[in-house]
Amino acid sequence: MQSTSNSVSARRRFLQKLGLLGAASALSSYTLIEVSASTAQGASAVNRWGLLIDTAKCSAGCDACVTGCNEEHGIDATGRDDTRAQWIRKIDLQDNLTGRESSLPMMCQHCASAPCVDVCPTGASFKRDDGVVLVNKHTCIGCRYCVMACPYKARSFIHETISNQKSIAPRGKGTVESCTLCVHRIDANTGQQPACAEACSKDAHDAILFGDLNNPDSEISRSLKQHKAIEVRSDLGLNTGVRYTGL
Amino acid sequence: MTALSHQCLKPRGALYGLWIAALVIAAVAGLYCAYTMEHAGHHITGMTNRVVWGLPHVFAVSLIVAASGALNAASMASVFNVSIYKPYSRCSVALAISLLIGGVMVLVLDLGRPDRLIVAVTHFNFRSVFSWNVFLYTGFLLLCIVYLWFLCERRYQHQIKRIGLAALVWRIMLTTGTGCIFGFLVGRNSLDSALLAPMFIVLSLVTGTAALALCLLAIARSQQNPLPVATVRSLSTLMIWFVAALGYFAIVHHLTNLYVAEHAASERLVLGGSMAALFWIGFVTVGLAGPLLLLMKNLIADTDADYKTQKRRLQFASAAALIGGASLVYVIIIGSQVSAQRLFPGKTVLASSFGDVGNASYQPSLWEWGLGFGGVAVGLLIFQLLLRLFPFTADRQHS
Amino acid sequence: MNNYFRCFCAVLLLVFAGSLAAVDGPVIPHGKGDQCVADTDFMRRNHMDLIVHQRDETVIKGLRDEPFSLVECVACHAQTASDGVVLRVDAEGQFCQSCHAYAAVSIDCFSCHAAVPDSTDRTLGGNPAVGAPMAHSTVPLASQPPDLKLLAQLQFYVNALAENDHAKH
Numbered sequence: 111m112q113s114t115s116n117s118v119s120a121r122r123r124f125l126q127k128l129g130l131l132g133a134a135s136a137l138s139s140y141t142l143i144e145v146s147a148s149t150a151q152g153a154s155a156v157n158r159w160g161l162l163i164d165t166a167k168c169s170a171g172c173d174a175c176v177t178g179c180n181e182e183h184g185i186d187a188t189g190r191d192d193t194r195a196q197w198i199r200k201i202d203l204q205d206n207l208t209g210r211e212s213s214l215p216m217m218c219q220h221c222a223s224a225p226c227v228d229v230c231p232t233g234a235s236f237k238r239d240d241g242v243v244l245v246n247k248h249t250c251i252g253c254r255y256c257v258m259a260c261p262y263k264a265r266s267f268i269h270e271t272i273s274n275q276k277s278i279a280p281r282g283k284g285t286v287e288s289c290t291l292c293v294h295r296i297d298a299n300t301g302q303q304p305a306c307a308e309a310c311s312k313d314a315h316d317a318i319l320f321g322d323l324n325n326p327d328s329e330i331s332r333s334l335k336q337h338k339a340i341e342v343r344s345d346l347g348l349n350t351g352v353r354y355t356g357l
Numbered sequence: 358m359t360a361l362s363h364q365c366l367k368p369r370g371a372l373y374g375l376w377i378a379a380l381v382i383a384a385v386a387g388l389y390c391a392y393t394m395e396h397a398g399h400h401i402t403g404m405t406n407r408v409v410w411g412l413p414h415v416f417a418v419s420l421i422v423a424a425s426g427a428l429n430a431a432s433m434a435s436v437f438n439v440s441i442y443k444p445y446s447r448c449s450v451a452l453a454i455s456l457l458i459g460g461v462m463v464l465v466l467d468l469g470r471p472d473r474l475i476v477a478v479t480h481f482n483f484r485s486v487f488s489w490n491v492f493l494y495t496g497f498l499l500l501c502i503v504y505l506w507f508l509c510e511r512r513y514q515h516q517i518k519r520i521g522l523a524a525l526v527w528r529i530m531l532t533t534g535t536g537c538i539f540g541f542l543v544g545r546n547s548l549d550s551a552l553l554a555p556m557f558i559v560l561s562l563v564t565g566t567a568a569l570a571l572c573l574l575a576i577a578r579s580q581q582n583p584l585p586v587a588t589v590r591s592l593s594t595l596m597i598w599f600v601a602a603l604g605y606f607a608i609v610h611h612l613t614n615l616y617v618a619e620h621a622a623s624e625r626l627v628l629g630g631s632m633a634a635l636f637w638i639g640f641v642t643v644g645l646a647g648p649l650l651l652l653m654k655n656l657i658a659d660t661d662a663d664y665k666t667q668k669r670r671l672q673f674a675s676a677a678a679l680i681g682g683a684s685l686v687y688v689i690i691i692g693s694q695v696s697a698q699r700l701f702p703g704k705t706v707l708a709s710s711f712g713d714v715g716n717a718s719y720q721p722s723l724w725e726w727g728l729g730f731g732g733v734a735v736g737l738l739i740f741q742l743l744l745r746l747f748p749f750t751a752d753r754q755h756s
Numbered sequence: 757m758n759n760y761f762r763c764f765c766a767v768l769l770l771v772f773a774g775s776l777a778a779v780d781g782p783v784i785p786h787g788k789g790d791q792c793v794a795d796t797d798f799m800r801r802n803h804m805d806l807i808v809h810q811r812d813e814t815v816i817k818g819l820r821d822e823p824f825s826l827v828e829c830v831a832c833h834a835q836t837a838s839d840g841v842v843l844r845v846d847a848e849g850q851f852c853q854s855c856h857a858y859a860a861v862s863i864d865c866f867s868c869h870a871a872v873p874d875s876t877d878r879t880l881g882g883n884p885a886v887g888a889p890m891a892h893s894t895v896p897l898a899s900q901p902p903d904l905k906l907l908a909q910l911q912f913y914v915n916a917l918a919e920n921d922h923a924k925h
Binding site for chain 2: 170173193194200202204205206216225227232233234249252255259260267268270284342346
């Protein structure tokens with residue numbers, strides 16, 4: 111009898127503690143929200159960031175965007191071009207029928223239905239609410255499945271130890287990375303263009319236009335309405351955030 | 358039917374000692390290679406940002422696929438009541454476990470951050486085929502362990518058929534999952550086909566049976582208890598069917614790719630480019646034609662024809678099938694990455710600052726070979742250990 | 757019996773050695789400014805949870821101007837050697853490493869993250885490159901300390917917060 115009442119009271123104490131714990135966690139998640147809400151707004155589904163690339167303005171010999179990107183993110187040459195990171199690359203094309211030549215930068219296309227996000231086993235490859243596709247390097251295990259899945263060859267695996275990183279671009283051996291659409295600039299919310307677009311404008315090409323695809327009044331949306339822009343590999347139906355005109 | 362009695366395998370002799378020593382050395386060397394690769398980074402391997410999955414993946418996939426197929430004998434005995442395979446049930450399940458561990462080890466040690474394995478088993482994205490495979494592999498291991506336990510307990514004899522069926526279904530799922538890792542990659546022309554899933558299943562039947570046949574022959578030798586002629590002939594028949602089916606799937610896969618114009622470039626690479634030698638010699642000649650011819654000869658011969666020759670043919674055919682299977686996996690995995698991804702149909706790439714022109718080259722490094730063979734060695738060591746510790750081999754009384 | 761005695765002596769010796777080491781403790785260089793974004797005691801116990809929480813906020817939600825960012829940690833706690841070279845916070849004897857070595861906890865942050873402040877946006881007043889001693893300098897903090905009374909009083913909340921983060925994954 112004694113032992114029964116003992117166990118009942120023990121159970122009661124346990125339940126009391128459980129209740130306390132529940133209340134505490136409810137309270138703490140409330141403060142959590144409050145702390146977060148008190149600062150910036152962060153990525154929101156109201157926006158969808160994207161690029162419009164006018165290949166007519168892009169010239170074949172120029173790689174200002176590539177240099178600009180590399181400088182911004184501290185991507186140094188390693189002497190081994192096959193293994194170093196390639197966030198953005200320049201491609202020169204020729205039409206098989208007409209012989210017309212064009213040139214363009216190719217980078218992460220920030221797909222709405224990104225294959226890299228689908229295949230990532232840990233969810234490290236993810237899409238922010240504002241459409242930017244990123245790698246969360248804290249949970250990336252370096253399996254490189256996303257590199258296999260990307261139709262645009264836009265992802266790079268870091269093959270060597272990296273030092274002298276920029277504080278805005280943490281990068282390290284054994285993980286995968288790609289164009290972030292200069293997400294640190296987007297979050298700073300100062301209206302700054304991504305590094306590639308900035309570098310392109312500096313060279314007076316203005317071939318890369320950055321903006322909000324969700325905002326019908328943004329320059330990029332108006333441009334998209336006027337010109338016939340294409341998605342690269344539109345057959346895959348990925349709904350890319352980077353579009354090209356003049357191809 | 359008399360009850361089978363089983364025993365632990367306790368081979369002795371210099372040759373056996375040498376064999377174990379070689380395996381241990383290979384395993385340690387493999388671990389050292391993995392350590393070096395992780396420490397220095399993958400740039401010391403042949404892998405690049407164009408070919409990100411290299412030789413370790415070929416080894417890992419081959420081992421995992423063979424693991425699922427190694428269960429064949431057990432499935433035949435438990436599910437389909439083919440009594441000739443009853444004595445080999447336990448061996449077959451033990452081999453499946455061992456090969457799977459070896460394969461998964463290679464896969465994990467080739468990760469960019471193997472130290473974050475804990476992340477892989479705590480964070481899941483259920484849209485990812487890789488995530489499914491984490492469950493498929495661990496589930497397979499658990500099922501196999503329970504299967505072995507039931508096989509060893511007389512009081513669970515009536516349950517064996519059930520667990521055997523579960524394992525059979527599970528291993529088909531597992532190989533489908535492994536095939537889908539590649540089959541769901543829309544961005545790569547030579548993959549992107551649901552055919553890869555059934556093809557991997559058939560591949561598993563071929564390589565699994567071949568691996569088991571080689572192991573059974575080795576065990577028989579060390580026990581001085583030769584495999585019955587009926588078993589050799591039955592294994593030969595099975596292999597013929599499996600190899601023929603693999604050939605069929607390969608033909609259909611390549612015919613489809615040949616027919617679709619946009620896949621032409623990647624097909625040219627496999628049938629006539631840098632992958633051609635491995636495809637035609639490694640897979641078609643050694644992997645398909647060789648085993649078919651050898652085993653056909655076995656079946657045409659009289660039952661009481663020279664036993665030794667029949668055994669030798671099975672041995673060679675199995676080894677050839679394993680090499681052929683690995684060649685096929687190599688052609689599928691490496692070949693899909695070597696060919697350039699075509700982004701602009703109707704246009705030719707004149708220049709690119711990062712490899713859109715022409716095919717990539719891939720030369721596996723010593724580290725990758727070391728890691729791959731290390732995985733094989735670890736698998737085989739585990740198999741030997743299991744056979745030593747548990748009564749998994751049948752006694753000679755069975756004839 | 758003899759064996760027991762030996763064991764006892766060994767344990768005694770270990771404890772003694774341990775206590776000797778414990779007396780020394782890690783030598784932790786002083787950061788910039790008067791105080792960290794929260795109480796030292798609080799930060800010592802909870803910095804990892806704060807950083808992990810902040811990391812997910814930043815990477816996933818894009819919230820960057822919050823107080824517990826690693827960049828800010830590095831900005832305040834990286835020391836400048838007498839020859840003007842800025843030292844990595846994970847270098848031997850430096851802020852992160854000295855304590856982590858003492859506690860035998862490995863740091864995984866700086867295989868990817870910059871362990872020194874960016875030379876271009878060193879916004880922390882003065883000119884750190886001239887080699888002025890960092891300790892006890894009165895450089896203002898880069899970001900406003902948040903309303904931390906709540907958090908500093910209740911370590912309890914932080915634990916729940918960390919659990920919350922873990923539960924999410």
